[in-house]
Every structure is written in C-alpha cells, then in structure tokens.
Amino acid sequence: MRTSFARQAVTSALFTTSLIALAVPAHAADAAAPAAAAQPADAATGSSTIDSNEIVVSARRRDETLQTTPVAITAINAAMLEGKASTNIGDLQGAAPNLLITQQNSGGQAANLSIRGLTYADIEKSQEPTVGVVVDGVFIGTNTGQLLDFFDIDQIEVLRGPQGTLFGRNTIGGVISIRRSKPTMTTGVKAEASYGKFNTWDARAIVNVGDGETIGLKGFYFHSQSDGFYNSAVTGKHAGGYNNENFGASLLFKPRGSDFDAELTVEKQDQKFDVVNSNIANSTEAFCGIEPANQCNRNTTTDLYTVFNSPGISTYSAPSGTLEMNLGLGDVKLTSITGYRKSTEYQTQDFDSSTSDLYYVRRTQDYKQWSQELRASGKIGSTFDYVIGGFYFNSSYNLTQYSRVFGGAFAASLVPIDGQLFDANGQVVHGHTESYAAFGDFNWAFADRFRLSFGGRYTHDKKELVNSFLTTGTVGSGKASFNKFTPKVGIDFRPDNNTMLYASWSRGFRSGGFSPRAATSVTAGVAYKPETVDSYEVGAKLDLLDRHLQFNIAGFISKYKGLQQNTTIPGGPTGNQTITSNVGSATIKGVEIDATLRPAEGLKFTATAGFLDSHFKNFIVGNIAPVGGAVVPFDYSANNPIYSPKFSGSISGEYTMPTSFGTIVAAANLRHIGRYDQQISLGPLTGNLTTGPVIVNGNDPRVKTDVQNLLDASLTANFELSGAKAYVTVFGRNLGNDRGTTAAFTVAGLWSFASAREPRTYGVTVGFKY
Numbered sequence: 001m002r003t004s005f006a007r008q009a010v011t012s013a014l015f016t017t018s019l020i021a022l023a024v025p026a027h028a029a030d031a032a033a034p035a036a037a038a039q040p041a042d043a044a045t046g047s048s049t050i051d052s053n054e055i056v057v058s059a060r061r062r063d064e065t066l067q068t069t070p071v072a073i074t075a076i077n078a079a080m081l082e083g084k085a086s087t088n089i090g091d092l093q094g095a096a097p098n099l100l101i102t103q104q105n106s107g108g109q110a111a112n113l114s115i116r117g118l119t120y121a122d123i124e125k126s127q128e129p130t131v132g133v134v135v136d137g138v139f140i141g142t143n144t145g146q147l148l149d150f151f152d153i154d155q156i157e158v159l160r161g162p163q164g165t166l167f168g169r170n171t172i173g174g175v176i177s178i179r180r181s182k183p184t185m186t187t188g189v190k191a192e193a194s195y196g197k198f199n200t201w202d203a204r205a206i207v208n209v210g211d212g213e214t215i216g217l218k219g220f221y222f223h224s225q226s227d228g229f230y231n232s233a234v235t236g237k238h239a240g241g242y243n244n245e246n247f248g249a250s251l252l253f254k255p256r257g258s259d260f261d262a263e264l265t266v267e268k269q270d271q272k273f274d275v276v277n278s279n280i281a282n283s284t285e286a287f288c289g290i291e292p293a294n295q296c297n298r299n300t301t302t303d304l305y306t307v308f309n310s311p312g313i314s315t316y317s318a319p320s321g322t323l324e325m326n327l328g329l330g331d332v333k334l335t336s337i338t339g340y341r342k343s344t345e346y347q348t349q350d351f352d353s354s355t356s357d358l359y360y361v362r363r364t365q366d367y368k369q370w371s372q373e374l375r376a377s378g379k380i381g382s383t384f385d386y387v388i389g390g391f392y393f394n395s396s397y398n399l400t401q402y403s404r405v406f407g408g409a410f411a412a413s414l415v416p417i418d419g420q421l422f423d424a425n426g427q428v429v430h431g432h433t434e435s436y437a438a439f440g441d442f443n444w445a446f447a448d449r450f451r452l453s454f455g456g457r458y459t460h461d462k463k464e465l466v467n468s469f470l471t472t473g474t475v476g477s478g479k480a481s482f483n484k485f486t487p488k489v490g491i492d493f494r495p496d497n498n499t500m501l502y503a504s505w506s507r508g509f510r511s512g513g514f515s516p517r518a519a520t521s522v523t524a525g526v527a528y529k530p531e532t533v534d535s536y537e538v539g540a541k542l543d544l545l546d547r548h549l550q551f552n553i554a555g556f557i558s559k560y561k562g563l564q565q566n567t568t569i570p571g572g573p574t575g576n577q578t579i580t581s582n583v584g585s586a587t588i589k590g591v592e593i594d595a596t597l598r599p600a601e602g603l604k605f606t607a608t609a610g611f612l613d614s615h616f617k618n619f620i621v622g623n624i625a626p627v628g629g630a631v632v633p634f635d636y637s638a639n640n641p642i643y644s645p646k647f648s649g650s651i652s653g654e655y656t657m658p659t660s661f662g663t664i665v666a667a668a669n670l671r672h673i674g675r676y677d678q679q680i681s682l683g684p685l686t687g688n689l690t691t692g693p694v695i696v697n698g699n700d701p702r703v704k705t706d707v708q709n710l711l712d713a714s715l716t717a718n719f720e721l722s723g724a725k726a727y728v729t730v731f732g733r734n735l736g737n738d739r740g741t742t743a744a745f746t747v748a749g750l751w752s753f754a755s756a757r758e759p760r761t762y763g764v765t766v767g768f769k770y
Contacts, residue, residue, distance in 0.1 A: 058157070058177070060441060061166050061387045062377060067541045070453060070492040070502035072160040072554040074099075074594055074608075092176070094650035094671035094710070096158040097592035098610035100643050102742040102757075112743065115160050116558060117588045117614045117644035118173030118533065124516045125367050125397035125431060127580070132163065132171035135178045136265065136322050138339030139167070141369045141395050141433075151192070151204040152220055154181045160592065161535045161556060162508025164486045165441050165455045166387065172508030172533045182263060183252040184208045185216030189770060196731075196763020198238060200226035215253050220267075222246040229759055230276050230307050234355060239307055242273035259328030264321070271316040277753040278304040279353035280702050280744060287751035291354040300702055301739050304756035310350040310357055318343040332378040335389075339371045353753045360404040369395040383445040387455075393435040399516070400470075402426040425471045429516045432464045441488075449494045453504070456487040465514035467524040476524025484509040484530060498543035508533040510564065519577035528580045531562040550596045560586040565680055567621045584619040586641055588612060602656040609649040614641045625690055632692030636680060639699050645674035662719035673708040678744045702752055703744040711735045724770035732762040 056063050066075050074096035093101045100114040113119060113131035120130045125142050133140045156178050159167070163175040191205040202224040210216030228240030248267025254260070281288045281296050288296040295308050320341040327334045344366045352358040375389025402423040441455035459482075466477040490504030510531045518524035539554035562582045593609040616637045623634040652669035683698035714731040737760035744754035 058179070061375065062385065067543060067550065067552075068494075068500060070451070070490055070500065070504065070539075072097075072537065072539060072552075072556075072592060074158045074160075076156045076158070077154070092156065092158065094608065094648070094669065094673075096160070097594055097608045098160065098590060098612060098648065099158055100645070100648070100673070100676070102643075112643065113173070113176070114643035115158070115174035116556065116590055117612050117641050118558070118560070119643045120564065125365065125395075125399070127513075127516070128510065130171075130173040130510060132167055132175045133178070134167055134175055136180055137324060137337040137373065138322050138341070138371060139171075139393070140341070141393070142343075142367060151222055152180050152206060154179045160554075161537060161558075162486070162488075162506045162533055164459070164508050165439055165457045165488045165506070172510050172531070180250075180265075181206070181218070183210060183216030183218035183250050185210030185214070185252065185254075186212055190767070191769075192727075192765055192767025194763055194765040197761040198227050198229050200224075200761070200763065202765075210252075213254070214256055215251070218250045218252075220246075220248060220250075228274060228276070229761070230278075230305055230756070232276075233306050233308050235311075239309070240274055240276045242271065244273075245270040260326065262323065262325045264323050266319075266321045268319040269316070270318075273314050273316075275312050275314045275347060275349045276307045276309050276755075277349070277351065277353040278307055278741075278756060279752075280304075280754045281352075281354075281751045282702070285746075285749055285751050287352055287354070287356070287358050290358060291352070291356045295354045295356075300741050300744065300754060301706060304739065304741060304754060305759065308354050310355070310360060312348040312350055314345075314347040314349070316343065316345050331380075332376055335373075335375050335377070337371075337373045339369075341367075341369045343367045351747075351753060352751050357404070358406055358751070362402045363399065365397060365399040367395065367397040369393065384443065386440065386442045388440040389438070391435075391437040391439065393437075394433070396432045397430075399429040400426055401428075425469045427519075428466075428468045428470060430464075430466045431514075431516065433513075434462045435511075436460045451492050453490040453492070454488065456485055458485045459483065459509065459511075461511040463511070463513050463527075465516065465524075467516070467518055475519060476521035478514045478525045478527055480512060480514070480527040482511045482530050484511075484532070498547070500541045501539070502541075503538045504535075505537075506535050508535065512564075513580070515579040515581075517578040523577060523579045528564060529562050529582050531560065531564045531582065533561070534559045545597075548598045552594050554592045556588075556590050556592075558588040558590075560588065563616070563619070565619075565621075567623070567680075581621060583621050584637070585617045586614060586619075587617070588614040588641070588644070602658075604654045605652070607649070607651045610645075610647070612644050612646055614644045616641065620693065623694070625692060625694065626685060627690040630691070632688075632690075632694060634692070634694045634696055635687070636696045638695070638697050639680050639683070640677045642677050642679060645676040647674045648672065662717065665716040665718065666714075667716075668711070668713040671708070671710040671712075673705075673710070675704055675707055677704050678741065679703040679746065681746045682749075700746050700752075702754070703741075703746060705742075705744075706740045708738055708740065708757075709736060710738055721768060724768045726768040727766070729765040729767075730762075731765065732760070734758060734760050735762075736760070 056065060060069065060071070066073065076092065076095055093099060098116045102112045113129060113133070115131050118130045120127060128141065156176065159175045159177065161174055163171040167175045167177070186208060188208040189206070194202040204222045206218060206220045208216065208218050223245055225243040226241050227238035228242070230238065230240040232239040246267065246269045248265060250263060250265040252261065252263045279295050280298060280300055281291065283297060318341065320339070323338040325336045345364065347363045348361070350357070350360050371391070371393045373389060373391045375387055377387040379385040404423060437457055437459045439455065439457040442453070444452045446452055461482045464479045466474065468474040486507045486509045488504065488506035490502060492500055492502035494500050512527050512530045514527055515523060535556055535558045537554055537556040539552070542551045543549070544551060563584050563586055564580055565583045566578050566580055567583065590613070591611045595607050597605045616639060619636040619639065620633050621636065622631045625632045650669060650671040652667065654665065654667040657664045677699045679699070681700040681703050682696055683700055685694055686697060687693050687695035712733045713735060714729055716727055716729040718725065718727045720726070739759055740757060741754045742757045744752070746752040
C-alpha cells in the first residue's frame, strides 16, 4: 500500500515539476497581471462575481487573491454552488482535496468533518471538532448545527491543515470558513422552490431593502422537508424524514463620511427529524441472538435502506446572533466580532435498530456559547503587514439521558415510549469551557519576490465537567486548565507573476478535557490531555496556458501526538463505559491537487485529487481479554485512522450556452472516494488472548465503507421574466445509485448500527431574482 502511495505521489510531483519547468520560461518576462474588476453585486444577495483567476479570499484575515495566498485553500463562490444544485455543507465533499463530510444522524444538523484524515466524529458537547466551521467569523463549538443551507452563501473557503493561529480554537485539521451575503442596501428579492424524490421540497427567499448608501436590511427564510429515503419494515412507510426552518434578518449600517460599518444578524434554526439507524449486528454479537433472524447478518449496502426501529422523535432549536463592526483608522483596520449561539435538543432513539427494543434512549440537552474576537490589521511600509488580536470563548451545556434497556417488544400503537418511564436513575452531565487567546500573523517581503510569513497563538483553556445519576448521585467530576503556544512559519517565492512556490510548518493544538460518558469516579475525574499535530507542507500555485489553467499542488506530512480517541472499557452500572483517552500517535502523509481549466468561452473543467497514507503508532488501551475476562492491553496500531481514504478525487464540467432567451448551463460532477474506516474497532485478534497484549489486526469490516462513485448533474435555463432574472434547474444526485454507509459503529460486542448515504435522487428548482 505504501509503495502504491509513493508511486502516486512521485508521479504527481514529477508532473508538477514538468509544468513548472514549462511555465517559468514562458512567463518569466510577463508584466504584473491586472486584477480583474468585480462585476456588479447581485441585488438580492449582495454576492459579487469575480473572475475566478482573481478570486479574493480572506483565509488569513486579509483580502488576498487565491493564487497569492501561501496556504492550501479551495474557494467556492455562490455561482459555483448554484450551478451544482447544492443544498447544504455536505455537498462540499469532493469540491476540495482530502475533504470528507458525512451527516451524523444522532444530532441536530450534525456533520462529521474530516480534512487530511483528521476528524473526531462525536456529537457530545464536551467533545470539540478537529475541523472548525466558522460562519461570518464565528466559530461553531460543536459538531451540531453545521449542516447549513447554501442559498444565502457568498463564498466558502476550505483551508487544509492546522489553522489555529487565526481561526479560533482547536482547528488542527482545518477550517471551513463560510461568509454569507451582506445586505445590499437596495431593494431586491431572490426566491426559489424545489421539489424532488422522496417528497422532498424546499422554499427559500431573501428580501433586501435600504436607502442605497447608509442602511440596509436583509430578511431571509428557508424551509426544507422530506419523507426520508429509508423504508420502515414496521410501518410500511418512508422513514428518516425531516422538517427544517431557518429564518432571520441582518441589519447593515454605514454612516456617511465614516470608515465605520456594523452588521447585526439574528436568526434561528428549527429542526424536527426522524432518527433511524440500520441494523448491521451479526452472529458474533449478543443482541443478534435476541433479535428476529431477518434483522441480523444484513449487508452494509442495499440492506441499509430497510429499517426496523422503534419510532422516535427528535427536535433541535438554535437561536443565534452575530455582530461585526469594522473601523478604518488610516493604515489600520479594527474589527470586532461578537457571537452568541444557543441550542436545545430533545431526542429519542432506538440504538439497537431492531423490533426487540433492547436499547432505547431519551436525551435532552441545552448548549450555549458566547465568543468575542478583537483584531487589528494593517501595513507598515510597503513590505510588512500584520493581523493581531485577542479571542474569548465561553460555553456550557447540560445533558440528561434516560435509557430503556431490554424493554421488551415495543407498543403495538407505534408511539414512542419515553425512556424516562423505564429509568429512574438517568445520567446527567454538566460541562463548562472558558478560553482566552492572543494571536498574531505577519508577512514580511524581505527580498525581491520572497516573503516570510510567521505568527502564533497562545491559548488558555479551562474546563469543568460533572457526571452524575439522578438517584445515586455524583459519579465523578473534574476541573483542569490547558495552555499551549502554537506557532507557524512559512516562506513563499514568486519567480514570475504566474507562479508561487511555498513551504510552511505549523503546529495545531486540540485541548484536553473530561469524558462525558464515563461511569466511574476514576474515569470521570481524570482529564485526558491535549493532542497536537506538527504539519510540514510544500506547495505550488500556477497560472498556465495564458491563465486559462490554474494548477495547484501541495504535499504535506502531519505528525499527530497525544491522539484522543473514544474507547470502550469495563465499568459502571451497565458493565461498559466509553471514555476518551490519549492513545498514541499517528503520521499522515499526503498530496493534494486541484485544477481549473477554461479551454473556451463558457466552458470550464475542475478537478481535485487527494492521496493519503496514514497509520497509528503505539495505540494501546485496556480492554476485556477474550479468554478469562480480565482487563489487558490491546494494541490497535494496525487499525486505520478513521475517515482517511487513500485516494479521493473529483472531476466536473460546466458549459454555458447563449440562447435567444438567455443561457443554458449544463453541469456534471463525478466524485470518487476510496474505502475508509468509520470507527476504531476490533478486527481479527492475535497475541496473548489471556494476559495480553492482544493484537488487533485491523478494523471490523462492517465499519469500512465501500468505494464510492457519486455522479451529480444539473441543467439550468436562465431567462428574463417581467424584468426579473428567472431560472429553472433540473438536477440529479448520485445518479448511479451508489449505496452504502456514511457512519457505522460497533458497541462492545453487543450490537452494531449504521446510517446510509442518500441514494439516487432528482428534482426540479424554479426561482427568480431582481
């Protein structure tokens, strides 16, 4: 496998070197390329279309062109999203190299995000994501609430590798920075409606008003609902449906004659969804001996879409507010971003996924976060620029879980049975986090065509967590503080105006904490330690063929230490408990390529490719010996890191054809994702099965996805209608009907469950804007 990876990486490097060798002589004498002028803003959304050769990004809290930013970054603007009939952040998968996004069906609007093989797939509020989602400058502190609607997006930037210097907390894998459209200060409307397979329909609208100069107000409302693509063998109806609402308003104020602006956004997300799991238990697990025979030993492809769950109800409500203020003081710009977010969740779920009703839970939780960032940016002379600032983050959450274990056959009425009726001793978890940070990021053009980039962030985190049960009282509690300085340094060289070469080193940090599922005083009161990653990266960004081809490549090595992983060990009232612990280290090597080719007017091709070679080292934890039942060392080093396919890539094409009534836009996209594991689990065992160490030779095959080939396509007609720009789009997703898992879990030899990816779907969208 490593030989194959090395061959692929060397081939990519040689190809790039050849391109550089061809490109540099051809363009060495070129004059500076003029920046493309921005086209007029869309009256409804405020989006501005910029020639993609000069796409402007704010990846480093400055406005820079994509091709002159010395980091691995992919920028996706509103027009690109609309052309793909995208619906939420999950559709970004394949748009950037080594980016995986799957939906986590155990939490409201929850996503599992992986960049360069770094992820942490958990919805617990005390467990922080390794990939940061930043919306209008505000860091979302949990995995829930991340599946945002695409209708009101101006631009998305996917930054790969540690980004802790500038983008807040715990972003050791990377950042997805989302910037929504600003109020235009003029009158405008954008609205659309969609209908598709599985009785899925959406309605979205944005309305702008303002005085044209000083004040603008934008209101928005999005609705989506579906019956779901699963089939319930119990009810004979579709299952896995949802009903989502997202609404709010933004007010933008720009006093005349001032370099000051302020934008206040208030909004709310409401979601009601049917949580279902597919049963993938087999005969080696205890629950399979109790469940009906036809519900066990099922495959992890086509069988996933028939489910046997007891009914459940889940709701998610999340109001939030953001205030951004900017003040220009000559060569210095001051920025303040204040963010507040609250969520309330209620969920009942049948985790055993069978009609035998073996493990059913009711979870209620609330979460609050408040953050404040202050920063200053500017230039000193013509060769030095900077961003400096401070950041404060405060969050708290409360969780109460009631569990119904071995409840018997569920009620014939098919009404969800409250776990509280079966469990007088529910588990209660309280958590609190407070974080302070100071950061700086600097560029120094120290010589002709050379630039040094450097900076760092000092973070202080304080965490508290209390685990208890309603009647038996406190299990354990803990308080701990974690401090870390995370530096970054890089250099870039521009031999000509169409070539940039760069190299960098950065350190990422993800804070320690306490285990929310711990069930003994020892495991609940002992903190797991921080994990760190040292990332070394080299890359090239090229404009070739008279700027008709953009070709970007990056190679990296990430050294991961103090790896945080969930492991299941003996202990607690049920005999097993899940704790988070530091289990060893990992090394991840990779190559990333993204390219855009415009061979003719109206025709564009894009392609991405990501290669990963990742492995664990010294991944040793305690577990129950197969012989004798004692707790002995298990060595999981042969397991694969999760969400780390060895190869993933995409290729897409878009053609715009003028017509007598407007334009026709045809778009198609093929995404290929290699097999990857979704959980650290037990595969074949060797070694000493009585006293240890027990050698785990890989993962359980049920938690490994099959190879995915996902084909999406759309056809859009754009035309004028009574002075408005109207459009009709016919779209299809996963046209090859590629079926399989998006998440799969095994639970301590008791049972296993999974969720499925969306099968073939299609629909039509109609909309207008003026």
